[in-house]
Each structure stands twice: as C-alpha cells, then as structure tokens.
Amino acid sequence: MKMGTALNLVLILLLLTTALLAVTARDLLAAVVVFSVYSLIMALMWQRLQAPDLALTEAAVGAGVTTVLFVITIFKTRRREEE
Amino acid sequence: MDRFLTAVALVISVNAFICLYRAAVGPTTQDRVLGVNIVGTKTLVVVVLVTYILAENYFLDVAIVYALLLFVVTVALSRYLEAEGWKEVP
Amino acid sequence: MAKDIVAGIFCCVGTLFFIIGTTGLLRMPDLFTRLHPSTKCDTLGACSVIVGMAVHNGWSWDLLKLAFIVCFLLLSSATCGHAIGRSALRRNIPYWKKKEANEDGHGA
Amino acid sequence: MKKVAALLFISALAVLLLYVVASMPPMGDPDNPTATHVIPRYLERAEEETHTVNVVTGVILNYRGYDTMGEVTVIFCALAAVLAVLGRERRGVIHGFVDRSEVPASVIVKTMVRFMVPFIILFSVYTILHGETSPGGGFQGGAVIGGSMIIFTTIFGLYESSRRIPLKVRAPLEGAAVMGFFLVGSLGLVGGGNFLTYAWPRVAQGLHPSLVVWLTVLVEVGIGLGGAMVLTSILFAMIREEEEIAPAS
Incomplete structure (x- = not known):
C-alpha cells in the first residue's frame, strides 16, 4: 500500500472514531471535547484535499469558537444527558 | 524525501489515534483537555508536514491558526473548569 | 543531500519524542504525572520536527512563519500545562499513591 | 420493533x-x-477579471458575490436570534460568570494572555488584508479575532473585556459585513454597472486599473470586522450573568 493512502486511511479512521464517540458520550462535556478533536482532524483533511480556505475556517470556527461556546452553554444548563 | 515525510506523518497520526484514548476515556475532564491538547499538537505537526509534502508553502497559515486556536481552547477550557466546576464524577 | 539528512535526523528525533509522550500519556497513573510527558511531547517533539522542516525548506520568508510557530509552541505548551494542572489542583483531583494503586487501578 | x-x-x-x-x-x-x-x-x-491571485477569493467575492452576501446576512441573523433570546446588555457594570468565581485566575496565564492577544490580533489582521493573495480572508480573520476576545474575556472577566470594546463600538460594527457589501454593490450601480459589479464600466477606465483589488479588500475588511464583532457580541450575551447599574464614579 502506498504511504499517502495509509495516511488517509488513518485520518478517516480518526474522523469516524471521534464522530462516534461524540455521538455516544453520555457526559456532554466529554462529547464537546471530543467534538473539538473532530474539528481539528477535519481541518487536516481539508488541507490534505488542498482546500486551505476551508481548513482555516474549520480550525478557527469549529475548533476554537464553537467549542468554547458549547462549553459555556453546558455550564449554564445541565451536564449529563438524561437516560 | 516525500515518502519519508509521509511516513513520519503516518507515524505521528497513529500516535494521535492512540492519544485519543485519553481524550475519550480519561477519568477526569482535565484528562480529556490534556488529550485534546496533545492530539492538537500532533495534528499541527502533521499540517506542517503535509505543507511540505504538497510543496504549497502558503499552507503554513493554517498551521499558525492551529497553534493560536489550540492555546485559546486549552486555556479557556481549563479556566472554566477551574472557576465553576462540578464535583467530578469519573 | 546533506540538508535532507539533517532534516531527517530532526524528524526522527521529534517522532521519537512523540512516541515517548504517547506512552507516558497512556501509562502514567494520574493527571499530574501525565502532564509531564505531554508537555515534553509538545515542546521537544513538535519543535524538533518543525526545525527539521525549516532545514528542509532552506532560506526563504517561510522561515519567519516557522520560527513564529516554534516560539508560540514553546510559550503556549508551558502555559497550557500550567493551566490544566492548576485547574486540576483547584478541583481537588486526588493524587496517586503507590499503596492505593494495588487496590484500585487509578488511585483515585 | x-x-x-x-x-x-x-x-x-x-x-x-x-x-x-x-x-x-x-x-x-x-x-x-x-x-x-x-x-x-x-x-x-479570474486573475485578469478580478485582479485577485487567489481564485477562491475571486469566486467568493466577485463571481458569486450574491451568495456571500446571503451568507453574511445569515451570520447577522444568528446574532439577532441570540440577542432576541438572551437580551442585550444595558449600559453599566456587567459581570460574566467567571468574574464572580472565588478562584482568581493564575498570574502566569494572565501574563501570557496579555502577551499573546496582540499577536493573535496582528495575525488576524494579516489574514484579513492578504485574503486576495493567500488562503484566508475576511471571515477567517474575524473568527480568529473572536478567538482572541474569547480568551481575553475568559481570563480577565467580562468587565475588563467590555470596557475595551464597549457597546457603542460593537453595535455599529456588527452590521459592517452587510454594510460593506451593500456599499460596494451600490458603488457598482452608481458607476453604471449592475449591483455588485466591481469593475464599473464608466469609472474604472479612467481610474487606476487595480481599483477592483481595493474594493475587494474593502469588502474583506467589512466581513472581518463584522464577523469579529458578531462573535464577540454572542459571547458577551452568553456569559453575562446579571446586570448592575453602574455606581456613580
């Protein structure tokens, strides 16, 4: 297998794992934290697809701003998802 | 050289995958934030490597934004946890 | 050619530190000990890979951006480690003690 | 089942x-x-018609300007929705929910943030102004300014932060993105072209040919300022805890 293909595969696996973890987490704070990892990996994927504008937007908005806004919202409301 | 750089990027991404364990499982929230910081640093390095693999030097702006925003996220999250945390339920 | 060899050596050293940092992050027993390998992984690992890339790049204006990233990483990873450790201390996250570790895995 | x-x-x-x-x-x-x-x-x-080296910026701001104008309006509407639910602060002393904490922020973090925030803003200004030659542009730079405001507010508290950017500065600038687009579009109408034409047929021939680039940069600056102020206002509205009327000082 080529090196580049292997790198892409590992990145896609990372994306899928973080997405599943963010959806299935009961602790909402954990879900937000994992979702910020998802945004970071997604920005890396955009850059590997040669779309640096999108990578910049994803890194700035997805990983930076929305994570903190989500955390503020969780602190103001409730942390655990109800069963 | 490109193959070597891709191999380095591959090893670092596998490392990031393993570090994700700490971000996903970590008993306390601070552990998770630490895991995010580590995964983010590794992704930043992979961004720099991908810049030189693709030989498009202006992609370095993305790496700078990464470094700035990682600092913002980690410090802001730990400050919120420090100021108004709950009792930790691991 | 010599440039490539130097860059390769820097990259290998950085990858080694990354692997060490990952091992420490997984194997250390509590948060305060985990902070130690993780910040090493940030500063030494990331900075040596980026310095290797700077050698690979040669002289150009991009060196300025790379130097900015390295300086920023050196400052920010130390600050991040301090902030996480302080927040853990204020939230009374228990320390690891060797005796308790035999009873339950995490010492918490 | x-x-x-x-x-x-x-x-x-x-x-x-x-x-x-x-x-x-x-x-x-x-x-x-x-x-x-x-x-x-x-x-x-693209380079000959829009005078931007970065084709993406040319497409976003010039060929498909209407799309971008709609997106910018959507961001503005998001701010309007947040303010409709959470309310705008009145003049006076405001506190966020980190300010009231018994735990003071660490001196090391305070010093580092005070040192870092100018560099973050400097880099975002670079991103905004070089949008037509390198990746990035108005919205990305605005989001990075929003990130710098987030960290400043988190560490120093809402009182300090809203003293630096008071309401009377934020309120007019929130509409800067939409206003910038509208201004440049109307300039196209005045110059004898269609709405949002950058190279106006009547005027551009007599003036410097790189006028189009300056108009693009104007729109970028508008989007950047507007985006940054929108994010800052959303943040302030979300972390504000309760209001106190300012003591006479």
Whole structure:
C-alpha cells in the first residue's frame, strides 16, 4: 500500500472514531471535547484535499469558537444527558 | 524525501489515534483537555508536514491558526473548569 | 543531500519524542504525572520536527512563519500545562499513591 | 420493533447511497460536469477579471458575490436570534460568570494572555488584508479575532473585556459585513454597472486599473470586522450573568 493512502486511511479512521464517540458520550462535556478533536482532524483533511480556505475556517470556527461556546452553554444548563 | 515525510506523518497520526484514548476515556475532564491538547499538537505537526509534502508553502497559515486556536481552547477550557466546576464524577 | 539528512535526523528525533509522550500519556497513573510527558511531547517533539522542516525548506520568508510557530509552541505548551494542572489542583483531583494503586487501578 | 424498522430504513438508505456513489464519474476526471462548465473560465480569467491571485477569493467575492452576501446576512441573523433570546446588555457594570468565581485566575496565564492577544490580533489582521493573495480572508480573520476576545474575556472577566470594546463600538460594527457589501454593490450601480459589479464600466477606465483589488479588500475588511464583532457580541450575551447599574464614579 502506498504511504499517502495509509495516511488517509488513518485520518478517516480518526474522523469516524471521534464522530462516534461524540455521538455516544453520555457526559456532554466529554462529547464537546471530543467534538473539538473532530474539528481539528477535519481541518487536516481539508488541507490534505488542498482546500486551505476551508481548513482555516474549520480550525478557527469549529475548533476554537464553537467549542468554547458549547462549553459555556453546558455550564449554564445541565451536564449529563438524561437516560 | 516525500515518502519519508509521509511516513513520519503516518507515524505521528497513529500516535494521535492512540492519544485519543485519553481524550475519550480519561477519568477526569482535565484528562480529556490534556488529550485534546496533545492530539492538537500532533495534528499541527502533521499540517506542517503535509505543507511540505504538497510543496504549497502558503499552507503554513493554517498551521499558525492551529497553534493560536489550540492555546485559546486549552486555556479557556481549563479556566472554566477551574472557576465553576462540578464535583467530578469519573 | 546533506540538508535532507539533517532534516531527517530532526524528524526522527521529534517522532521519537512523540512516541515517548504517547506512552507516558497512556501509562502514567494520574493527571499530574501525565502532564509531564505531554508537555515534553509538545515542546521537544513538535519543535524538533518543525526545525527539521525549516532545514528542509532552506532560506526563504517561510522561515519567519516557522520560527513564529516554534516560539508560540514553546510559550503556549508551558502555559497550557500550567493551566490544566492548576485547574486540576483547584478541583481537588486526588493524587496517586503507590499503596492505593494495588487496590484500585487509578488511585483515585 | 422500532429498532428493527430503523435498522431496515438505514440499511435501505445505505444501499441507495452506495448505488448512487458507484454510478458517479471518477474523481478528478477532466470530463466531469463540474470541470467543464464554468471552472475553466474561472481558472483562466479570474486573475485578469478580478485582479485577485487567489481564485477562491475571486469566486467568493466577485463571481458569486450574491451568495456571500446571503451568507453574511445569515451570520447577522444568528446574532439577532441570540440577542432576541438572551437580551442585550444595558449600559453599566456587567459581570460574566467567571468574574464572580472565588478562584482568581493564575498570574502566569494572565501574563501570557496579555502577551499573546496582540499577536493573535496582528495575525488576524494579516489574514484579513492578504485574503486576495493567500488562503484566508475576511471571515477567517474575524473568527480568529473572536478567538482572541474569547480568551481575553475568559481570563480577565467580562468587565475588563467590555470596557475595551464597549457597546457603542460593537453595535455599529456588527452590521459592517452587510454594510460593506451593500456599499460596494451600490458603488457598482452608481458607476453604471449592475449591483455588485466591481469593475464599473464608466469609472474604472479612467481610474487606476487595480481599483477592483481595493474594493475587494474593502469588502474583506467589512466581513472581518463584522464577523469579529458578531462573535464577540454572542459571547458577551452568553456569559453575562446579571446586570448592575453602574455606581456613580
């Protein structure tokens, strides 16, 4: 297998794992934290697809701003998802 | 050289995958934030490597934004946890 | 050619530190000990890979951006480690003690 | 029963989507419909028509200016919705929920943030002003300014932060993105072209040919300032805890 293909595969696996973890987490704070990892990996994927504008937007908005806004919202409301 | 750089990027991404364990499982929230910081640093390095693999030097702006925003996220999250945390339920 | 060899050596050293940092992050027993390998992984690992890339790049204006990233990483990873450790201390996250570790895995 | 139905539905959807994916043309094929209609024109003539080296910026701000104007309006509407739910602060002393904490922020973090925030803002200004030659542009730079405001507010508290950017500065600038677009579009109308034409037929010939670049940069600056102020206002509205009327001082 080529090196580049292997790198892409590992990145896609990372994306899928973080997405599943963010959806299935009961602790909402954990879900937000994992979702910020998802945004970071997604920005890396955009850059590997040669779309640096999108990578910049994803890194700035997805990983930076929305994570903190989500955390503020969780602190103001409730942390655990109800069963 | 490109193959070597891709191999380095591959090893670092596998490392990031393993570090994700700490971000996903970590008993306390601070552990998770630490895991995010580590995964983010590794992704930043992979961004720099991908810049030189693709030989498009202006992609370095993305790496700078990464470094700035990682600092913002980690410090802001730990400050919120420090100021108004709950009792930790691991 | 010599440039490539130097860059390769820097990259290998950085990858080694990354692997060490990952091992420490997984194997250390509590948060305060985990902070130690993780910040090493940030500063030494990331900075040596980026310095290797700077050698690979040669002289150009991009060196300025790379130097900015390295300086920023050196400052920010130390600050991040301090902030996480302080927040853990204020939230009374228990320390690891060797005796308790035999009873339950995490010492918490 | 419900679970079985959901599983059946999802597998049917997966089969359908996989079938559609399999019938798509291969990626990167030069005969794809996406690569034959407007893309060649953009790639060949963008630099000459929009005077921007970065084709993406040329497409976003020039060829498809209406789209971007709609997106900018959507961001503005998001701010309006947040303010409609949470309310705008009145003049006076405001506190966020980190300010009231018994735990003071660490001196090391305070010093580092005070040192870092100017560099973050400097880099975002670079991103905004170089949008036409390098990746990035108005919205990205605005988001980075929003990030710097987030960290400043988190460490120093809402009182300090809203003293630096008071309401009377933020309120007019929130509409800067929409206003910038509207201004430049109207300039096109005045100059004898259509709405949002950058190279006005009547005026541009007599003036410097790189006027188009300056208009693009103007729109970028408007989007950057507007985005940054929108994010800052959303943040302030979300962390504000309760209001106190300012003591006479």
